Amino acid sequence: MPAYFITGTDTGIGKTRTSSALIHALRAAGHARVVGMKPVAAGCDWVPGVDGHPGQWLNEDVAALRAASSLHVPSSFDNPYALPDAVSPHIAARNAGERIDLSHIEASFHALSQHADAVVVEGAGGFIVPLHEPALADASGDHGEWLTSADLAQRLGLPVILVVGLRLGCLNHALLTQEAIVSRGLTLAGWVANGVDPTMPERAANLVTLQRRIQAPMLAHWPWDPDATPEALARSLSLP
Template sequence: MSLNNAQQPSVQHAFFVTGTDTEVGKTFVSCALLAACRDIGLSTAAYKPISAGCERTTLGLRNEDALQLQLASSLVLDYDEVNPIAFEKPIAPHLACAKKVASGDGTFIELHDINLGYQHLVDKQSDVLLVEGAGGWRLPLGKNSEGYEQYLSDFAVAHKLAVILVVGMRLGCVNHALLTAQAIEQDGLIVVGWVANMLEPDMPFLEENIQSLQNLLQAPLLGRVPRASAPEDVKACFGLQALGLIT
């Protein structure tokens, strides 16, 4: 797949950040990308439409990943603009939602609401808008109020978003990356680039695994992200040219 044939981001420079699994560093990579964009003078905004695993505060439920994305955005955004749908329990969102609905203390997740939140951020006209998924590509959202099964990937497909794939470098990552990229492409979207996130710096045959992914994935490697204490520390790791952010 050539970048010359890749679709352009649907609105401004809009990207959907997904991962090969949960806990592969999507938020860390997203925040580092936002910092890199800010450094070249681009305005940025982030959207994490759904989260699970939140702390109950006086201001409402707060998710640590969403808070980091809010802080990393150059636009001043309210928390609810970044993360409109939040669940307290650290379980799959469709399960958390089902428990709340069954108890009479919640409503179904609706893609319509996620779309409204996205359009609200689009209207702010930042140069770069990063949408961070939850879990992996095919995250179930459960049935909506009309009884239809939904997936977060449906949102990305509806908006024809270019996809950035975060690969957590650990045993099994090649299989997970190839299957995820295949699913994205079968859904009609483009993986515009992938990021090698060093979850296990001592991973056996690390270089060979990265080379295998470079050979087997049709998208370019955007960067190798080493373990670091803060996203700002690794913002120079990315090749923003591949994303069309530097001419």
């Protein structure tokens, strides 16, 4: 079963755009039941229930992944942690009285895997964004340990696709993230160059440097186009 972990050089650089396009590309390749998963979503709006169904906290990235997916599952499977505050996940979890548990996320992923032909997992923020901070002890005095999105990627053990937001500073961010992925024994299956700054100077030269320095195939190069649909982007996305 194809499954990938999508990470990025920062927040707001196109992970959801890439994840949604990848879902469509997998569907076009013949995988009938493809589902997106956002294990931790920080920044949600409350959606009231209708027709007797309970309300829920809903993140716009999660909504986009569900719209792209061909398999619809319980929200506890594709988004185990929906946190109201749009801040770093470990702070959002603290504010919500939650503690992010990687075992719970892993169980949700395996539940999806039982029903799906392919799963696309989108991480939160950048690759090493904190999910739990040990200094924030619970009532028992248990400080736990540092947990990050990188630990989650290791726990799931999936090939990683890196989304590079093309803007000033992307070279450093991309190469540092590549080192962090490889140092954890994970496979960097490919990367996507996603235009996020239409005025970026020396864009072409930066792209050449990224192609020479990132040790994985470039799966897509998308220029700045906020109106591009996931379906359209999928047609220019190579599968790893």
